[in-house]
Amino acid sequence: MKIGVFKFSSCDGCQLAFFDLEEELLKLSEIFSVEYFLEATSSNRWSSFDIAFVEGSVSSPEEEEKIKKIRESSRVLIAIGACAVSGGIQSARNFQDFSRVYSSVYQQHYDLNPLSRPLSDFVKVDYEIRGCPINKESLKEVITALLYGRLPQLPMHPLCLECKRKGNPCVVVAYRTPCLGPITVAGCGALCPTFKRGCYGCYGPVENPSLEALAEGYERLEMDKKRLREALKVSFNGYNKNIREWL
Amino acid sequence: MKFKIDALTRVEGEGALEVYLRNGKPEGLKLSIYEPPRLIEGILKGKPYNVIPDITARICGICPIAYQMSGVQATENAFDIKIPKEIEEIRRLMYFGEWIQSHALHVFFLHLPDFFGVPSILELAKIDKELLLAGMEIKRAGSLIVQMLGGRTSHPVSLIAGGFSSLPESLSGLMEPLELALEKSLWAIEKLKGLKFPDFELKGIVFVSLWEEDYPILKGKIDIQGQKIDASSFKDVFEEFEVPYSTAKHAKLKDGRTYLVGPLARFNNAFEKLSPLAKKISVDMGLEPPVNNPYKSLLVRMVENIHSLDRALEIVKGYKKPEKASIQVKPKRSTGFGVSEAPRGILWHRYTFDEKGTILEADIVPPTSQNQPAMELSLWSFLEKQKEISESWLQEHAEPMIRNFDPCISCATHFLKVKIKSV
Numbered sequence: 001m002k003i004g005v006f007k008f009s010s011c012d013g014c015q016l017a018f019f020d021l022e023e024e025l026l027k028l029s030e031i032f033s034v035e036y037f038l039e040a041t042s043s044n045r046w047s048s049f050d051i052a053f054v055e056g057s058v059s060s061p062e063e064e065e066k067i068k069k070i071r072e073s074s075r076v077l078i079a080i081g082a083c084a085v086s087g088g089i090q091s092a093r094n095f096q097d098f099s100r101v102y103s104s105v106y107q108q109h110y111d112l113n114p115l116s117r118p119l120s121d122f123v124k125v126d127y128e129i130r131g132c133p134i135n136k137e138s139l140k141e142v143i144t145a146l147l148y149g150r151l152p153q154l155p156m157h158p159l160c161l162e163c164k165r166k167g168n169p170c171v172v173v174a175y176r177t178p179c180l181g182p183i184t185v186a187g188c189g190a191l192c193p194t195f196k197r198g199c200y201g202c203y204g205p206v207e208n209p210s211l212e213a214l215a216e217g218y219e220r221l222e223m224d225k226k227r228l229r230e231a232l233k234v235s236f237n238g239y240n241k242n243i244r245e246w247l
Numbered sequence: 248m249k250f251k252i253d254a255l256t257r258v259e260g261e262g263a264l265e266v267y268l269r270n271g272k273p274e275g276l277k278l279s280i281y282e283p284p285r286l287i288e289g290i291l292k293g294k295p296y297n298v299i300p301d302i303t304a305r306i307c308g309i310c311p312i313a314y315q316m317s318g319v320q321a322t323e324n325a326f327d328i329k330i331p332k333e334i335e336e337i338r339r340l341m342y343f344g345e346w347i348q349s350h351a352l353h354v355f356f357l358h359l360p361d362f363f364g365v366p367s368i369l370e371l372a373k374i375d376k377e378l379l380l381a382g383m384e385i386k387r388a389g390s391l392i393v394q395m396l397g398g399r400t401s402h403p404v405s406l407i408a409g410g411f412s413s414l415p416e417s418l419s420g421l422m423e424p425l426e427l428a429l430e431k432s433l434w435a436i437e438k439l440k441g442l443k444f445p446d447f448e449l450k451g452i453v454f455v456s457l458w459e460e461d462y463p464i465l466k467g468k469i470d471i472q473g474q475k476i477d478a479s480s481f482k483d484v485f486e487e488f489e490v491p492y493s494t495a496k497h498a499k500l501k502d503g504r505t506y507l508v509g510p511l512a513r514f515n516n517a518f519e520k521l522s523p524l525a526k527k528i529s530v531d532m533g534l535e536p537p538v539n540n541p542y543k544s545l546l547v548r549m550v551e552n553i554h555s556l557d558r559a560l561e562i563v564k565g566y567k568k569p570e571k572a573s574i575q576v577k578p579k580r581s582t583g584f585g586v587s588e589a590p591r592g593i594l595w596h597r598y599t600f601d602e603k604g605t606i607l608e609a610d611i612v613p614p615t616s617q618n619q620p621a622m623e624l625s626l627w628s629f630l631e632k633q634k635e636i637s638e639s640w641l642q643e644h645a646e647p648m649i650r651n652f653d654p655c656i657s658c659a660t661h662f663l664k665v666k667i668k669s670v
Binding site: 009011012013014015016019020022026029034040041042043059062063088089090092093096100101102103104105106107108110112113116132133135188189191192194195196197200202234236 | 290
């Protein structure tokens with residue numbers, strides 16, 4: 001099986017999950033042929049790929065071309081991480097005045113799109129691995145499933161379930177801390193509530209996030225809708241198709 | 248000639264090298280990083296101070312703690328908060344975790360294949376699997392520290408202005424993996440010191456690191472080879488500027504000198520402060536400052552890892568959960584500065600806040616942009632000595648030279664697309 005790992009606008013953190021596989025990565029390489037993976041090898045070939053793993057968001061004209069080219073060359077395309085799935089933290093600018101954001105960092109002109117967008121705005125994405133960053137267990141599950149020809153089973157239920165199962169006190173109830181857990185996909189191990197803070201949404205939204213209901217919850221904490229909107233914009237997934245229209 | 252870039256933020260990422268030749272002789276070169284900018288500093292404007300550690304972490308998946316640490320320290324500096332020593336000690340431990348995993352990743356996964364003449368660890372595993380497995384063991388120990396204190400190995404969640412959101416009851420689970428990693432490091436360095444390091448000396452480059460009581464990592468004054476300045480004077484002494492061929496900004500000393508940050512700079516400036524074990528290992532193999540050969544940065548990273556493991560064990564042994572994980576933060580209208588030693592060198596942050604703690608301005612100078620001119624200078628003196636330059640020679644020799652500088656990861660392996668232009 002021929003695989004490729006590609007990077008778009010991102011921090012590199014999701015590709016690290018491959019290195020985190022450690023010895024299992026070596027074993028996998030006996031089954032897979034790593035054709036293209038700039039971060040891992042100096043021997044790269046652009047051929048046809050059975051699986052393309054893509055990290056990062058699409059935020060320049062060049063990247064728009066590149067993602068289309070990858071799609072054409074790949075049987076299965078997998079978006080890895082919040083940037084690829086939703087546009088990432090850089091998509092927070094999609095809700096700001098682009099020229100002001102841009103000019104506060106650079107004077108010169110670079111070819112950059114005003115919007116940072118998810119891969120699925122441009123091409124068909126077969127599977128998503130959630131997280132900022134993704135974790136190696138999810139990556140392993142997807143690889144194993146594809147090897148055995150079954151559907152990957154990744155959590156799609158809200159973080160609250162995971163949090164309860166872990167026996168955490170609810171941060172909203174216990175500390176009156178706002179939390180995006182009710183609309184965020186589980187899978188991280190309910191990290192933030194475990195560390196006594198509210199979930200900030202880095203695994204992205206569940207399929208039909210009840211944002212209005214969550215807004216009501218915020219009101220009970222004496223926080224207005226605006227506060228929820230601001231939190232979603234920096235949730236690393238604010239430009240996800242299931243959130244952006246509500247914002 | 249027009250050079251088009253669709254390029255980067257200030258994060259290290261994919262890049263390119265262009266060399267200009269006249270009659271086969273090098274006439275100029277450009278190291279360009281062309282990832283699309285992510286405009287993090289612009290995004291931060293108008294946001295509350297408490298998003299700094301979560302957002303700036305995402306500048307780099309390999310050294311998120313460095314961004315979080317410089318960020319929260321700048322915030323604390325702005326709001327006049329003094330962090331208790333016991334909390335700072337835990338922050339050091341977490342930072343050592345990042346150094347250990349980042350250095351192990353670079354040494355074993357990215358740099359080492361060059362010394363064995365293979366394209367990646369997949370081939371390296373067939374030559375010396377035991378060495379690679381030792382590297383993985385070391386990396387895992389660093390990851391465990393970060394995971395235990397911050398929940399996950401990249402983009403941990405516990406660091407906040409004022410301290411930590413929560414701290415573990417005990418760290419005793421770290422003892423065994425850290426001891427094992429130290430043992431593996433001592434074993435591995437014995438092997439690594441026998442590698443063939445090409446002859447090359449950095450010339451005319453100033454070493455810049457932090458200066459604190461300990462071997463520099465968490466905070467301190469900026470040490471410009473003896474001259475010490477405060478973080479707040481950074482922009483008086485250093486100049487960050489844009490170059491047309493790279494979206495990563497460059498930096499130089501204002502007097503025009505080129506400088507280098509990172510393991511070599513720290514080692515050369517603060518050798519005496521290494522842990523006794525790390526110092527002894529270093530002296531025994533004849534590695535003493537000044538180390539000017541960038542290829543030997545591989546050994547320096549290993550020495551820094553031994554120091555980190557040694558110090559981490561000391562902190563873990565003495566760990567007692569503090570009564571309070573954090574102290575109260577009260578925002579005020581002000582400007583704050585924070586600087587710490589990312590695995591790749593000093594990382595400087597400045598923020599201006601309004602009275603509610605809303606960010607009015609953000610300015611971040613990462614290590615890789617500071618190192619770009621030094622990398623170009625080194626490449627230049629390297630190319631000058633070469634009689635005939637072909638594309639394959641460049642690919643074979645220039646890339647490893649760049650990797651010596653570990654220009655943050657995405658790049659560190661293969662960020663180079665070599666092009667030759669005839670003028």
